[in-house]
Amino acid sequence: MTVRTILKMGDPRLLRVAEPVREFNTPAMDALIADMFDTMHHANGAGLAAPQIGVNLQLVIFGFKQNQRYPDAPAVPETVLINPVLTPLSDDTEEAFEGCLSVPGLRGSVPRFVRLCYEGVDQHGNPIRREVADFHARVVQHEVDHLLGILYPMRITDFSKFGYTDVMFPDMDPNEDD
Numbered sequence: 062m063t064v065r066t067i068l069k070m071g072d073p074r075l076l077r078v079a080e081p082v083r084e085f086n087t088p089a090m091d092a093l094i095a096d097m098f099d100t101m102h103h104a105n106g107a108g109l110a111a112p113q114i115g116v117n118l119q120l121v122i123f124g125f126k127q128n129q130r131y132p133d134a135p136a137v138p139e140t141v142l143i144n145p146v147l148t149p150l151s152d153d154t155e156e157a158f159e160g161c162l163s164v165p166g167l168r169g170s171v172p173r174f175v176r177l178c179y180e181g182v183d184q185h186g187n188p189i190r191r192e193v194a195d196f197h198a199r200v201v202q203h204e205v206d207h208l209l210g211i212l213y214p215m216r217i218t219d220f221s222k223f224g225y226t227d228v229m230f231p232d233m234d235p236n237e238d239d
Contacts, residue, residue: 110207
């Protein structure tokens with residue numbers, strides 16, 4: 062399909078609250094999802110939210126078998142998640158470094174719930190419900206934040222752990238900077 066332009070932090074479209082998806086299993090939705098996967102794969106991303114390509118809908122995709130930007134992360138199943146609802150399964154949180162395709166060249170340490178349940182539907186309107194933990198849970202929270210107009214720097218609590226990837230992680234491959 063098509064690799065779309067990813068909006069960058071500062072674009073006001075990234076700060077909107079996304080609208081619910083009301084139509085499923087349409088050619089337009091299938092094309093949008095295919096474009097999102099092409100865009101995510103082209104950018105070596107772990108996930109992508111529709112608002113990141115300027116589409117104001119509650120739609121996220123995520124997943125990979127292996128990701129060069131997160132080489133130690135376990136595989137996450139490729140998923141299309143529409144109109145998601147997240148429910149933390151405990152109050153336990155963990156801080157870890159995140160990057161974002163909309164915030165290229167920077168990384169920051171972000172607290173996230175360790176375990177959660179996510180629910181929603183796929184592109185055909187079929188229900189999805191999964192209980193996940195650790196990196197999988199982090200990816201889902203990061204992507205769903207985009208649907209609320211939240212970029213990960215807005216969640217950082219200690220700005221001494223936020224900066225340019227090439228300065229903070231000089232041994233990291235420069236192609237893995239966002």
